[in-house]
Structures are given as structure tokens and as C-alpha cells.
Amino acid sequence: MSQKLPTTLQEAIKYFADSQRCLDFVIALRWPHGPICPRCQSQEYNFLKTRSLWECKSCKKQYSVKVGTIFEDSAIKLDKWTCAMWMIVNAKNGVSSYEIARSLGVTQKTAWFMMHRIRLALQKGSINRKLMGEVEVDETYIGGNARNMHGDKRLNVLRTEGRFRKAIVIGMLERKGEVRTAAINAASSKLLKEQINAHVVPGSTLYSDQWHGYMKVGKEYAHKIINHAEEYVRGNVHTNSIENFWSLLKRGIKGTYVSVEPFHLFRYLDEQSFRFNTRKSNDQGRFMEAMASIAGKRVEYKDLIGQTTH
Numbered sequence: 291m292s293q294k295l296p297t298t299l300q301e302a303i304k305y306f307a308d309s310q311r312c313l314d315f316v317i318a319l320r321w322p323h324g325p326i327c328p329r330c331q332s333q334e335y336n337f338l339k340t341r342s343l344w345e346c347k348s349c350k351k352q353y354s355v356k357v358g359t360i361f362e363d364s365a366i367k368l369d370k371w372t373c374a375m376w377m378i379v380n381a382k383n384g385v386s387s388y389e390i391a392r393s394l395g396v397t398q399k400t401a402w403f404m405m406h407r408i409r410l411a412l413q414k415g416s417i418n419r420k421l422m423g424e425v426e427v428d429e430t431y432i433g434g435n436a437r438n439m440h441g442d443k444r445l446n447v448l449r450t451e452g453r454f455r456k457a458i459v460i461g462m463l464e465r466k467g468e469v470r471t472a473a474i475n476a477a478s479s480k481l482l483k484e485q486i487n488a489h490v491v492p493g494s495t496l497y498s499d500q501w502h503g504y505m506k507v508g509k510e511y512a513h514k515i516i517n518h519a520e521e522y523v524r525g526n527v528h529t530n531s532i533e534n535f536w537s538l539l540k541r542g543i544k545g546t547y548v549s550v551e552p553f554h555l556f557r558y559l560d561e562q563s564f565r566f567n568t569r570k571s572n573d574q575g576r577f578m579e580a581m582a583s584i585a586g587k588r589v590e591y592k593d594l595i596g597q598t599t600h
């Protein structure tokens with residue numbers, strides 16, 4: 291792969307405008323060791339150059355580089371996909387489908403579809419390992435009046451299940467590390483415990499507030515509680531890091547969306563979590579990391595760009 295990969299959106303647009311170069315780029319990402327039939331995994335093929343299709347010698351089916359990726363079943367050209375990917379992963383406060391539509395010259399509906407597909411890749415890229423060490427856990431409430439409520443009022447009022455029909459999000463954040471989020475139906479002991487067990491390595495130290503839903507997280511964690519009715523920080527016992535993530539998340543939602551349907555919330559969470567988890571990288575790094583997940587399995591970043599470091 292060319293070592294002179296783009297570093298800015300402007301360069302990316304130029305780089306991918308060359309359709310052959312764009313195709314070569316996606317092929318190299320998708321199949322670092324050469325084309326593989328998505329149906330029977332055979333590596334024997336004939337290449338139909340004029341149509342950029344491969345014909346499998348084993349099962350005789352034809353396939354394009356899009357088959358088995360988030361780009362499948364769409365007539366959208368790869369240069370638009372790559373530029374949309376660049377915009378989404380690098381927009382700190384999120385980007386709207388209207389903005390993508392304007393920039394790429396597609397309809398808003400198409401842009402919306404692309405964003406949802408791209409978030410699938412971001413989601414797959416984020417489930418690679420469990421959190422460990424010092425992990426802050428907290429929930430937040432998205433939509434309706436929750437946006438305007440703070441602190442204890444929020445704690446007391448909104449935790450009443452179902453009262454406001456708000457989307458509840460649980461977040462787990464490894465200090466100085468990554469975040470994991472999930473939309474849940476209620477901040478109940480059962481659901482909170484499920485998420486914590488799914489995302490945090492046993493033996494880790496959990497930091498939470500005094501919500502009773504966290505009191506039964508299990509003996510497999512050390513659990514330190516900060517009582518927000520009394521104080522917000524006691525030595526290293528606090529939930530400031532996850533609170534900061536919530537601010538970022540809400541700023542993004544507020545700046546980009548008129549409203550977030552609860553049904554789609556998890557996709558937005560994946561997008562914001564991806565950006566947070568790659569915050570120490572640069573635009574090119576984030577883009578390459580996201581592109582590595584287009585086929586649902588991660589390719590190591592170093593394998594994509596050889597020995598180049600960023």
C-alpha cells in the first residue's frame with residue numbers, strides 16, 4: 291500500500307477521487323494476503339478486470355470487494371464511502387447526515403444509510419477486549435427532560451423506571467483507557483450487573499455512586515462508592531472520567547441531532563465511543579482503524595501500513 295496516505299479530509303478527498311487507487315486501497319485492507327471468496331473461502335480466482343469482479347474457481351460465483359463488508363448491497367461508490375468514513379470518525383462532536391449529504395453530493399437518505407453502516411464497523415472495532423484495573427461505572431439518561439437535569443435531581447427523579455421513557459445508557463470507563471457503553475431498559479441491579487460482567491475483567495476495582503443498582507455487582511470486583519449526596523471526590527474515589535465522557539456524548543448529540551430515537555441510540559454510542567477510544571491517535575490513524583473493521587474482523591493497524599508508525 292502507498293505510504294503516502296492522506297492526513298486531512300482535503301487530502302483524503304483527493305486521494306480517493308482516483309477510483310483505481312481507491313479500489314486498490316480497499317482491496318489491500320480487505321484482503322492483505324490476496325482475494326478470498328466470501329462464500330467458500332477459496333483463494334483461487336479469475337479476475338474480471340473490466341468489471342472489477344473476481345470469479346471463484348471453486349464455487350464459480352462472482353464477487354466484488356464490497357461483498358461481506360459494510361459496503362455490500364449498495365451502489366454507492368467506494369470514494370464516497372471512504373470520505374464518509376473519514377468525516378464520521380474524525381468529527382469530534384459528531385457530524386449530521388445533512389452535512390455528509392452536502393459534502394459528498396448524495397441525498398440525506400443515502401447519507402443516513404451510510405452512517406448507519408459505518409457505525410457497524412465502529413461497533414465491531416470496539417469489542418476487542420475487556421476493561422481492567424480502575425474502572426468507573428455510571429449511567430446517564432438521553433432524551434426528553436433528562437438533558438436539562440443535573441446532579442441529585444437527576445439521580446432522584448430519573449432513576450424511577452420508565453417514568454420518562456428515556457433511553458438509559460450505562461458506561462464503563464477504564465481510567466486513562468477505553469470506554470464501553472450500552473443502551474439498557476432500566477438501571478436495575480440485574481441489567482447493570484450483566485453489562486459490568488460482560489465488559490469488565492473480574493478483580494478490577496469499580497468506582498460508582500451510591501445508586502442501589504450497583505450494590506450487587508458481585509464479589510468478583512472491589513467496589514468503591516462515592517456518595518454524591520455528600521461529596522464528589524474522595525481521594526481516588528470518584529466518577530469524574532465517565533462524567534466527562536457523558537459531557538462529550540451529550541454535546542455531540544445536542545450539536546448533531548434534533549432527537550435521537552432510542553432504537554438508534556446504540557449506534558450513536560458506538561460512534562462516540564470509537565472516537566473517545568482512539569483519542570490519542572490522529573485523523574489518519576482513526577480512519578485506518580475504522581477501515582480495518584469494514585469486513586467485521588479487525589486487521590492489525592501495523593499490518594495495514596507496514597512498519598509505518600504514527
Ligand SMILES: [Zn+2]
Nearest residue numbers: 327330346349
Ligand atoms: Zn467460492
